[in-house]
Amino acid sequence: MTVVSRGFRGRRAADVNPARVPPGQYVTRDFPVLSAGPTPHTALRLWDFSIIGELDQPRVWTWEEFRALPSEEITRDIHCVTKWSKLDTVWRGVAVDTLLEGIETSAEYVTAYSDGGYTTNLPLEDVTGGKGWVVFAYEGQPLAPEHGGPARMLVPHYYFWKSAKWVRGLRLQSTDEPGFWETNGYHNYGDPWQEQRYSGD
Amino acid sequence: MAGTALLGRLTWQLAELVEVVAETPHVKTIVFDVPGWPGHRAGQHVDVRLTAEDGYQAERSYSIASASDGTRVALTVQRLEDGEVSPYLTDELRPGDKIELRGPIGGYFVWEPSEGGPLMLVAGGSGIVPLMAMIRTRAAADDDTETRLLYSSRSQDDVIYSDELERLSGNGLTVVHTLTDSQPPGWTSYARRVDAEMLAEVTPAPAERPRFYVCGPTPFVEAVAESLVQLGHDPRAIKTERFGPTGG
Numbered sequence: 325m326t327v328v329s330r331g332f333r334g335r336r337a338a339d340v341n342p343a344r345v346p347p348g349q350y351v352t353r354d355f356p357v358l359s360a361g362p363t364p365h366t367a368l369r370l371w372d373f374s375i376i377g378e379l380d381q382p383r384v385w386t387w388e389e390f391r392a393l394p395s396e397e398i399t400r401d402i403h404c405v406t407k408w409s410k411l412d413t414v415w416r417g418v419a420v421d422t423l424l425e426g427i428e429t430s431a432e433y434v435t436a437y438s439d440g441g442y443t444t445n446l447p448l449e450d451v452t453g454g455k456g457w458v459v460f461a462y463e464g465q466p467l468a469p470e471h472g473g474p475a476r477m478l479v480p481h482y483y484f485w486k487s488a489k490w491v492r493g494l495r496l497q498s499t500d501e502p503g504f505w506e507t508n509g510y511h512n513y514g515d516p517w518q519e520q521r522y523s524g525d
Numbered sequence: 526m527a528g529t530a531l532l533g534r535l536t537w538q539l540a541e542l543v544e545v546v547a548e549t550p551h552v553k554t555i556v557f558d559v560p561g562w563p564g565h566r567a568g569q570h571v572d573v574r575l576t577a578e579d580g581y582q583a584e585r586s587y588s589i590a591s592a593s594d595g596t597r598v599a600l601t602v603q604r605l606e607d608g609e610v611s612p613y614l615t616d617e618l619r620p621g622d623k624i625e626l627r628g629p630i631g632g633y634f635v636w637e638p639s640e641g642g643p644l645m646l647v648a649g650g651s652g653i654v655p656l657m658a659m660i661r662t663r664a665a666a667d668d669d670t671e672t673r674l675l676y677s678s679r680s681q682d683d684v685i686y687s688d689e690l691e692r693l694s695g696n697g698l699t700v701v702h703t704l705t706d707s708q709p710p711g712w713t714s715y716a717r718r719v720d721a722e723m724l725a726e727v728t729p730a731p732a733e734r735p736r737f738y739v740c741g742p743t744p745f746v747e748a749v750a751e752s753l754v755q756l757g758h759d760p761r762a763i764k765t766e767r768f769g770p771t772g773g
Contacts, residue, residue: 326582327539329575329624331617334583335609348574348584350609357743357767360633362750362760407584440760470747508632521572522630524534 344401345409346516352408357470360504364439364469364490371474373458374493375423378431383423387474391460393418398457400480402487403516415478417459420451420494431496435503436477436488443503444477444488445512448496451479458491483514483521537574538562540598540626542618548601548685552651553615554590556599559626564593567658568635568738568766571598571628575610585610588655588740588766589629592662598626601685603651634738634766638668642736643729646674647719647749649741653685655766656738660693669697675727677719677745679706701727719745721752731757740766 336342340351368387375383385393395418403409434451437443450456457478460467467473472489479486485505506512511520519525540557547553570588591599604615618624636644636659644663646656653676663670678684681704690700703715703723715723729735737758739749746767754760 326537326576327623327625328578329613330622332575332577332583332613334575334577334581336581348572348582350583357747359765359767361765362754362763363747364760406586470743504633509630522535 340411344411346403347519348521349403349407349409349516352410355410355471356404356406356408358404358406358485359470359489360442361440366439366474366490366492368474372492373423373475375427375496376493377429377435377496378498379427379429379496383427390418390458390475393422395460396457398459398478398480400478402480402484405483405485405510405514405516405521409516413480414463415457415459416461416464417457417475417478419454420456420458421454423458423494424452429496431498433497433500435495435497435501436486436491437493437495438488439490439492441504442488442490444486445501445503445506446479446482446486447500450482451477451494455479455481481515483511483516485510486514535572535627535630537625537627539623542620542622542624543597544620545618549683551683552601552603552685554599554601555614555618556591556597557624557626559596559598562596562598563629565589565598565629566635566637567592567662568655569629569631569658570655571600571626571630573600573610573614574625574627575613576625583610586630588658590654590657590661592658592665594665598628601651601654601657634740634764636662636736636738638663638666638670640736642670642672643733644670644672645728645735645737646672646676647724647737647739647741648674648676649719649745649749650678650683651685652739652741652745652766652768655740657686657689659738660690660698663698664693671697671729673699673701673727673729675701675703675719675723677703677705677741680704681707681709681712719749719752721755724749724752725756728753728756728758731759734759734762737763738766739763741768743767 398415401411459478460475477488540559544556587600590601
């Protein structure tokens with residue numbers, strides 16, 4: 325039932341390949357901030373990262389131990405459900421594959437949990453196989469608190485709310501448990517190319 | 526529509542513009558009639574979709590300004606100079622024109638009278654819009670929840686809903702303005718950016734467990750939320766919504 329909006333021409337970015345922009349998104353060059361509450365500030369000496377849930381022994385890394393893990397540079401396009409997309413963003417972080425090395429689990433889902441109480445759920449296969457990272461740098465600089473520092477998830481093939489800011493751990497689960505936005509009207513998966521913004525999309 | 530609403534699916538609906546209200550030199554309220562609108566909660570938003578003749582589409586999100594009222598949905602839109610969508614909505618759209626809209630969206634930055642208070646609303650610029658929906662919902666329900674609004678604007682001309690806020694004051698609602706850039710002669714209220722000292726003066730004490738809704742540009746929201754935490758308020762009671770010029 326699409327209707328033409330009389331007199332609307334739009335303002336397409338001439339230098340952007342439309343094939344890189346998912347439906348309903350527009351490309352921005354700045355980096356907007358979105359979060360539901362105050363920005364947490366956890367001192368690095370108190371920060372750790374855990375993998376808990378369905379595994380033999382929980383794993384935990386201090387900041388120093390986490391930073392000593394092999395990391396990689398990741399260049400990806402990111403897509404926020406609030407409609408902006410940002411192309412060729414450059415991150416540095418530790419692959420979830422690296423964190424899960426040597427861990428036996430029957431879990432099929434994972435919940436990322438964060439300082440401030442934020443959670444988001446993902447199928448485990450969507451953060452493994454080179455598809456998910458815990459990142460600590462953006463454009464060569466330590467990740468700023470308002471963008472999720474000291475560390476956040478990066479799962480760029482989903483809308484960006486799945487890339488949990490201020491992440492402190494992953495809980496491996498055999499059942500899917502909707503997280504914060506997923507229980508507040510947003511889609512359980514959030515594939516931007518399917519425009520899975522809201523429940524029922 | 527009713528069937529899809531039952532499934533929780535938000536389908537695109539045709540919305541007809543029925544009224545335009547100039548709020549400030551840069552801000553207009555556009556009121557739509559949306560047949561089949563299921564109602565909404567204060568603080569929720571809608572997605573708007575515009576389509577050019579060649580099929581190109583642009584989508585943006587806008588907060589709902591009105592209390593739930595039948596099939597009427599009011600959006601208050603700030604015109605962004607280099608925006609793609611907001612200048613169309615504020616300058617081009619005429620009563621009788623139709624656009625596509627879907628919603629209501631969002632289940633977190635919302636308030637209903639049953640949730641109680643005290644309610645502390647902190648707005649920067651057009652961040653007032655979803656908070657005004659809360660104030661209007663409160664008034665429409667004849668609710669007397671203790672509510673304070675601290676509202677930062679650049680100048681008196683930039684204050685959105687000025688007369689209505691004055692009219693709704695009382696019955697438990699206190700409105701405090703700060704004008705950051707210029708003040709009219711005889712101005713006796715605050716004349717600076719919102720800071721911790723101002724928040725301490727205007728906000729109920731932490732022991733009263735106020736519920737906070739903070740909306741405005743990102744630096745404003747960051748500063749206010751940080752100050753509130755430092756003043757001893759529970760971070761979990763502070764709900765924020767941010768926006769920047771990006772989006773227009």
